Amino acid sequence: MTIDETLLGEIRAAVADRREETVAFLSDIVAEPSLLGQEASAQDRIETEFRSLDLAIDRFEPDLEEIRTLPGFSPTVLDSYAGRENVVGLHTPSEPKGRSLILNGHIDVVPTGPESLWTTPPFQPTIRDGRVYGRGAGDMKSGIAAYCAAIHALRALGLQPAAPVFLQSVIEEECTGNGALSCLARGYKADAAVIPEPFDQSLLVGQLGVMWLTVRITGKPAHVLDTSAGINAIEAAYALFDALRGLEAEWNEPAHRHALYRDHVHPVNFNLGRIEGGDWASSVPCTAAVDIRVGFYPGMTLSAVKAALEGRIDQAVRERRELKGATVAVEYRGFQAEGCVMATDTPLMTTLSAAHQRIAGAPIATMASTATTDARFFEIYGGIPATCYGAVGGGYHGIDEWVSIDSMMQVAEVLALFVAEWCGLEQRP
Missing domain, CATH: 3.30.70.360 (Alpha-Beta Plaits)
Structure with a gap:
């Protein structure tokens, strides 16, 4: 569906109204040190947020025996997935009409390095100069905060997606990707997937293998x-x-x-x-x-x-x-x-690009990443068109990691508009 300028203005205002709550939510999850094997407390907070959106919750451990024979599996770094769960929030529309969507993000973060090198402790989120600082603030807890803000904004207008939407918070993106793979194995499929990785509001069109x-x-x-x-x-x-x-x-x-x-x-x-x-x-x-x-x-x-x-x-x-x-x-x-390439002429890419243009007032830039993301699972193994689009930040895997609050909120606006146009909208019951 096409969103007219009046509704677009209302969506943007609703996202702006979520700024304080979104920064607070991001700070909450940055404060949880979700290093490899220590993801549970952060996932608890994610589950709480998903419940506030009235989403059905599916929380599950990856089944190693189920996924180890699947294409895309990577040998595990830790020996067990016990107590290490993905969290999926499921939205089911009253009358499905639009195209379904996966909004995926990873909760795991990499080690901090010597904390003495940080201006403030890495798991003590700090706001200064319009940025949130802390390990995972950019990569990629800001993306989870942004897609939650987008759905919150639509709900504040009495609206919801007119198609199934699956909000995924997965583990192990930083070392195997088996968290995202286990979501595919569990049957989560959609017409498209967007991952708000912090790529400076550029559209991902390819990524290297690692x-x-x-x-x-x-x-x-x-x-x-x-x-x-x-x-x-x-x-x-x-x-x-x-x-x-x-x-x-x-x-x-x-x-x-x-x-x-x-x-x-x-x-x-x-x-x-x-x-x-x-x-x-x-x-x-x-x-x-x-x-x-x-x-x-x-x-x-x-x-x-x-x-x-x-x-x-x-x-x-x-x-x-x-x-x-x-x-x-x-x-x-x-x-x-494996590396992968995303076709730029798919409905996903053109719709997301158009949403960015309307919100940002400028054409979207494209990028081919020299790293990998979980987008490969959807593109290569799931038959699901996928891309990444997220906020502006820096210090990833380094010292004093940060994300721009203004950028994160603009990404939330773009995602809200994209969800409205991709999935369609219906009145909340």
Whole structure:
């Protein structure tokens, strides 16, 4: 349906009236330290918010046995999903007429790093200069706050979507995506899905694939009085990653790039994210393990990426002095995420773009992300057109993470208008 200017003005005013409550809700969930395995208290607050919207609640743990054989599954980082639940709020219209919709967001956040580096504690949400600061404020609790504000605003006008809408708050977006996958496995399907990831109010049109691997190196211990008698596993680990850097450079060469990333400065990034090893300062370290994150283009298969990585590792073992005599084993745990491309001419993309244009007064920008999002599950495995569109922020995965309040509220306006046009509207009973 097309929303006239009078109703549009009422929707915008209703969203603006939710500003204080939306910031308070965002602050509440930022204050809950929903790190990996610690999501429950934040999900409790999400459930309360969903209930305030009169949504039916489905709260469930991912079923590992159910999802481990599904396309898109990533090997778990933690061994259990016990007590770690997704929360879905279900809206059912009185007389379904419009197109159904999933509004998805992730509740999990990454570690904070040293809290001493933060201006204020990371789980003590702070408002200054029109921003909310705190871990997860941008990525992506602001998105959950924005889509809740959008539905609240419609309700304040005595209206509700005239199609099924599923509000999803999922776990493990930051390491596997198995939370979103388990929603698909549970049967949640719709005509479109929108994820309000904080992409500076740009429209996501593509994303890289991401793979995590752990490389374990066993060298040879020795006394430091003769280090040449040993094989230093930590030095070997750095040499191995240096060899992988050569593959990263090749994938960034113009001839190898996917068209979406033709003009990007450096789209593919390999990251040495974690290292452990050794047991005594005066002993040549015998063991080391490194966790590595690898980016790759849409269209590259997981098997091809693994083959390229393992081939380069095998070559390094043969040729690099630091790896001579070492034993190397590769494990895959965490992200095994394919890249994907979103068609820009689908009704989802054109309707959301038009809603942004009407609210922001300017055409929407598009972006191809060098990271991954849960949009891949809907696009690749669910047959559901999907994209991301969220607020302006910064400091993601770093220090002093923040989100712009004005931007978050404008995203809520755009989402409210989009829901009205995509789903249609009916009077609340």
